[in-house]
Amino acid sequence: MIAIRTATPDDVALILGLVRELAVYEREPDAVVATEAMLHKALFETHVAESLVAELDGKPVGFALFFHNFSTWTGKPGIYLEDLYVTPDARGSGAGKALLRYLAGIALDRDCGRFEWSVLDWNTPAIDFYRAMGAEAMEEWTVQRVSGDALRKLAGRA
Structure with a gap:
């Protein structure tokens, strides 16, 4: 059974590990410079981002990390999905679909005009x-x- 839950501070190492797996999948294995401390600060101190964890039969198998943006055209906030990742052994289990549906629900609950991401x-x-x-x-x-x-350079600080 798939369950989606809000990440807690205890999940920071898990999330960073999944971020690194995602980077390997996306052919950028050395691109991740984030640390557990950086993720903890962003998710639980400054709250600039939020994260969900997908579990299959109680075992973490994926995550989504997102934050709010704003559309001047709709006059409403939106949700931008930065990362969505499901481990290879859990693909096809419905975890990815469950994460997207959960996020769509958050977008509706928060009166967002958009839910978007890049691929x-x-x-x-x-x-x-x-x-x-x-x-x-x-x-x-x-x-x-x-x-x-x-x-x-753009900021004039080069």
Whole structure:
């Protein structure tokens, strides 16, 4: 049986481990620089993000990490799903679907106008899964990012 619960401080190591598994899956095994202390601060001190844990028969098998954004067009907050991950042995169990449905419920309960996320263009299994859940691609939109040295340069702090 799949159960979804809100993450607790005791889950920080689990979440970071799953983040690292996700990074390997997404072909970026060395990209994770987050630490348990950083995740703890974000989730339980500054509350800039929230996380859910999916359990199959009482065993953690996945997580979702999300935060609020805001749409000036809808005049409402939205939920942005940063990460959704289910362990390989639990894929097909319904854990991913349960996490998305739970998040959709949170979005409705919080009067959000949108629930959105990004997916790598080569990740066909995920894209197919999201389409089956009713998601649609924002074909005319691309993600833009400034980080590291470029971020410092843009801020005039290089």
